[in-house]
Amino acid sequence: MGGPKTVQDVESFLFRLFSDHDLIPIPFQKYLAPWITKRRVPKIQEQYAKIGGGSPIFHWTQRQGLLLEQVMDRIRPESAPHKHYIAFRYAEPLTEPTIDEMKKDGVTRAIALSLYPQYSCSTTGSSLNELVRVLKDKDPSGSIKWSVVDRYPTQPMLVEAFARHIEQSLEKEYPASERDSVPLLFSAHSLPMSVVNRGDTYPGEVAATVNAVMERLGHRNPYRLVWQSQVGPSAWLGPKTEDVIKGYGKQGKKNLLVVPIAFVSDHIETLFELDLEYGHVAKEVGITGYKRVESLNDDPIFIQCLGEVVKNHLDSGALHSKQLPLRCPSCTNPKCGKTKEFFGSQDMEW
Numbered sequence: 001m002g003g004p005k006t007v008q009d010v011e012s013f014l015f016r017l018f019s020d021h022d023l024i025p026i027p028f029q030k031y032l033a034p035w036i037t038k039r040r041v042p043k044i045q046e047q048y049a050k051i052g053g054g055s056p057i058f059h060w061t062q063r064q065g066l067l068l069e070q071v072m073d074r075i076r077p078e079s080a081p082h083k084h085y086i087a088f089r090y091a092e093p094l095t096e097p098t099i100d101e102m103k104k105d106g107v108t109r110a111i112a113l114s115l116y117p118q119y120s121c122s123t124t125g126s127s128l129n130e131l132v133r134v135l136k137d138k139d140p141s142g143s144i145k146w147s148v149v150d151r152y153p154t155q156p157m158l159v160e161a162f163a164r165h166i167e168q169s170l171e172k173e174y175p176a177s178e179r180d181s182v183p184l185l186f187s188a189h190s191l192p193m194s195v196v197n198r199g200d201t202y203p204g205e206v207a208a209t210v211n212a213v214m215e216r217l218g219h220r221n222p223y224r225l226v227w228q229s230q231v232g233p234s235a236w237l238g239p240k241t242e243d244v245i246k247g248y249g250k251q252g253k254k255n256l257l258v259v260p261i262a263f264v265s266d267h268i269e270t271l272f273e274l275d276l277e278y279g280h281v282a283k284e285v286g287i288t289g290y291k292r293v294e295s296l297n298d299d300p301i302f303i304q305c306l307g308e309v310v311k312n313h314l315d316s317g318a319l320h321s322k323q324l325p326l327r328c329p330s331c332t333n334p335k336c337g338k339t340k341e342f343f344g345s346q347d348m349e350w
């Protein structure tokens with residue numbers, strides 16, 4: 001997805017986001033996107049100003065890429081040297097200049113590795129569609145051979161990284177006598193119900209991650225899966241993170257540990273929404289022990305997870321996860337031809 005590096009970049013970021021028909025399918029999008037963007041810019045600029053003037057997502061993604069190169073060179077020397085490129089959907093570096101750079105570098109084999117562990121048509125699907133569009137234009141002869149890692153919601157090292165972050169926070173933030181009774185609030189970015197009802201696999205995959213992490217932790221603590229960052233007046237998947245925080249406050253709970261479970265780095269959704277906005281809500285309802293688990297960022301166990309995902313993918317010779325071709329047959333939107341676009345016209349063999 002990417003994020004604006006500076007407050008000035010907020011407008012172009014939001015404009016690209018509201019112009020994306022895979023994320024927000026609105027009628028007359030070409031005309032409405034600039035209008036919605038203009039209205040939303042001041043509020044969102046203010047939020048980025050409060051987290052230091054921009055999104056740190058580029059910093060973290062670049063670190064993840066550099067560390068992954070090192071892990072890959074070590075665990076799969078036969079395909080070394082490995083090199084990472086970043087393709088953000090709504091901020092620079094965008095897919096198009098990145099493909100230009102890859103062609104200039106003479107790349108002949110590439111893997112599109114999603115940094116969303118759980119698949120959604122609106123996020124990973126949108127990025128893959130953008131990649132296909134750009135490749136049709138920039139590499140019509142298919143000089144770069146591609147394959148895709150589109151999800152890894154229960155990869156053991158991903159689960160281990162989340163579990164350790166939770167254990168570390170419990171140990172650091174709460175006295176031993178209270179530790180096992182602190183509720184864990186797993187918070188993921190919500191989805192509009194129109195997308196959920198189309199059969200999008202994201203809610204189930206997020207729940208799979210949560211369940212695997214709870215199994216690894218031995219189900220010691222009470223927990224809930226809740227959904228954040230709803231935008232606009234339509235119905236979104238709930239319960240809302242904010243409402244559940246208020247609910248715990250009403251019950252007289254003093255402790256609450258929030259776990260961002262569908263992001264792999266810090267950005268506005270963790271630093272502003274979870275820390276500042278909901279931190280304030282928690283304080284108001286008397287939850288004095290409201291804390292957030294640190295994001296995965298450059299955690300070596302998470303980088304190891306990415307390395308294993310890529311190594312297993314290469315070793316298997318697969319072009320994509322077994323799930324990806326099922327994406328559109330399982331989606332009931334008759335106009336959605338995404339799978340056909342992705343697999344029909346591209347020669348994906350190498």
Ligand SMILES: C=CC1=C(C)c2cc3[nH]c(cc4nc(cc5[nH]c(cc1n2)c(C)c5CCC(=O)O)C(CCC(=O)O)=C4C)c(C)c3C=C
Pocket residue numbers: 001002003004017023024040044055056057116120122123189190191192195202231262263267268269
């Ligand atoms: C798992 C991650 C995400 C899903 C799923 C997702 C779905 C989704 N988002 C919107 C609308 C907006 N999202 C915005 C920002 C934003 N979204 C994610 C992640 C997911 N979105 C992130 C990480 C960010 C922040 C980027 C950063 O700061 O670096 C925004 C912009 C902010 C705002 O205006 O509130 C919008 C709008 C929809 C409609 C949607 C599902 C269809």
Ligand SMILES: [Fe+2]
Pocket residue numbers: 189229
């Ligand atoms: Fe979003």
Ligand SMILES: [Fe+2]
Pocket residue numbers: 121327328331333336338
């Ligand atoms: Fe679809």
